[in-house]
Amino acid sequence: MSDTASKAPVLAADGTPLKRSLNRALRVQKMRALALIAPLLLFVMLSFIMPIGDMLFRSVENQIVENTLPNATQELAKWDGSSEDLPPEPVFRALYHDMFLAAELKRHTRLGSRLNYESTGMSSLFRQSGRKLDDAGKDYRKLFLVVDEAWGDGATWQSVMGGAEGATPDAALVKAQKSQIYRLDGEAPRGQLDFAPSQDVSALLPLTAREYTAFAIVTSLIKKDDLAATKPFESLFVALADDLSTADLSGYDGPGADNLRALQASGLPTPNYTEIFGEMDKDWVNIETWRTIQIHAEPYTSGYFLNAVDMQKTPTGVEMQPEDRQVLITLFVRTMIMSLTIMFSCILLGYPIAWLLANLPMRQANVLMILVLLPFWTSLLVRTSAWKVMLQQQGVINDVLVWIGLVADDNRLILINNETGTIIAMTHILLPFMILPMYSVMQTINPTYLRAAKSLGATNWTAFWRVYFPQSIPGIGAGSILVFILSIGYYITPEIVGGTKGVFISNRIAYHISSSLNWGLAAALGTILLVAVLILYWAYDKIVGIDNVKLG
């Protein structure tokens, strides 16, 4: 405030502050300019900024564990992962019912794949357990049917859970289960649910009420079946047996009260969830499995980034991956070194061409320019495949070398499926990106500078090195940035000619995107690559100055 007062604003002729009148005068122009760039802006937002944002988010996002096993993760959080004891019974209890619901919606295998990135074997553990979850429920179902055949009927369950006529429905429970299923399934269950557990029942049989509500939502809103005519989940028998082992039914007089009392009196065994899981797969009673789940249960994780630099999270903290799984740092370093090599090769090969282009008479320069641009008119795949033909051991280059006698026939050079192949092919493909910026800068260097240097006594070399070369550096800089940034993220060429030794980090990213489906890791790798490029750009700006870069 004080400095606006000390500097009196300049006023326009009508007394308004000059700045404001200027803004008003320019507003129409600004709006028009904005309208002109709006389509591109929108396009860039949709196709560039938002995907990058999504990628950044995916590299830390890890809600899948919490979404799939909401109750189990809550219980598991209470467990001390560094202890030598298995998690307590409530964890297994929550896991059983979470897993059952997830398996019904076929979501448990996704979680298995996710955890498999951290510990191999998780995927099959989840897949197989999903199938075996029914077994325990079926055992209880038999016991129920012995007491009363009616328990096999969906209608019985509905009337029991719905409570007496006029009972207060437990709307909160329905809402909570709906949102859980939404988070699990990724899609909101739509439509009106014509069932709600009564508050009495949900107080008396909390687990059963919860699971039955979930069953009702899945059946009538997702599968669109008639709730009364559908066989109830096997897990409901387990849940009810569980509830009945502690419930006090003495004061209860709702529908099916007698039935429930009969069940309670029949001496149902209380479900031992730890045992159930132990029978399904002994990995469930392996403490390491639980440690893995606990460590990776947080909704946002640094795990993907740690994986991206060959590290991992363990109960004792962050440590390096086992030696045989360390590939990514090597790949990053290789990508950097090879990109630099490609960049320098491009400078060495491109500089003379650019010089010629800038100094030849118009007609010859045009022909040369067409030759430089020719690669742009050919498909990238065709060019790369051509290199495959050229470089292979029985290929053109080796044949010529053998024919000349430079290379022995039984000792042909290995030029492809390794770093050499990638460097040769990518140097060729990226060369125009080096030549064009160099050319555009060199074109602006007046030849009289060289003449002046020579007239002042400089030899051809001195004149070039002291006078011409320094002025061409902005072109080299622009070309180098362009080539380096393009090559650091190059994918197709290394994929085709790189074999195993000549692939880049981008090939690994593609592998995780399309084959291993570990998008989180792919996103983390991509983010690291992006940050690396930005850091290099920043460093370049500090050292050379981005103002010195001329792209045309």
Added chain:
Amino acid sequence: MAASNSSDAFVEFERVQKSYDGETLVVKDLNLNIPKGEFLTMLGPSGSGKTTCLMMLAGFETATHGDIRLDGKSINNIPPHKRGIGMVFQNYALFPHMTIAENLAFPLEVRKIDKSDREAKVKRALEMVEMGDFGGRRPSQLSGGQQQRVALARALVFEPELVLMDEPLGALDKQLREKMQFEITDLAHNLGITTVYVTHDQTEALTMSDRVAVFDDGRIQQIAPPDQLYEEPENSFVAQFIGENNTMMGTIKEIKSGVALVELDGGEMIDAKPVNVSEVGARTRVSIRPERVEVDKSRLKPGAHTLKAEVLEFIYMGDIFRTRLRVAGNDEFIVKTRNAPDQRRMQPGEQIEIGWLPEDCRALEA
């Protein structure tokens, strides 16, 4: 133009020819001697070969035929950097990535002059062109005139005996150009260096030079001191190229004691001085400077031939009056008269009589 004794010539062109494409000659049989310390200007329209001559002298172009000698030694096969000739370029060619001081130090560095000497020389050269405080700046931070001075200082800092200048003042505005013209000539004479100066601006050529070589069509048309060049052009091209001239076509009727009687195409008779016409009956182009035309009949010699003229236009130009007349069917006949108290201002439509001294009117080849 004749091959004078070549012993005192510092720069010599002997029968030099230059062709770029092998079909046409850009420079045709050039012979030129420049004595030490002379300020010689090569003047001519563009494409006349003057710049090519300069470039051959500097070593950036090789002569197709002939010999160029510097201080008696043939320099045809010496590369430019060994010729030791200072050069100032049209666009100054100051290295943009170096400071002014570095620019000036460059020729000294490549000559391996040690640092303290170098600094002293750079300082002296900068002070010589009154740019002592600008050593740390970049060329882009200087005005055109300042860049010009620096370019000059750079061309002189390694103390060459010959300096070439290729239209160095072309990019400057008129006032600055006039100031720099004076400074350059001053500097060249004080240092006693031989200067070859290329320009297409005849005023510049006339004011600066000891001698001017007028180029056209690959040949030197006339080489002479400025006053002689202006007053005694040797051919029609020079007469028309240098300054303003009124020309009329006619035929020689009679040549008597250095005065030719010319019958103009309209039938009028005038006196003129024959320059490169000698035969009676030959076609001639007579040329007279606008300021040498006499409009006051009383000041003419008795018996001098006069011509009738009609005033078409009168232009007041401050120091002079410029009057356009119709003379012998020529509507573009210009007369310049001094703005003096006794000078009459002619009115358009007025009929007057004009005349001149026979020696001011030159009968040249047609």
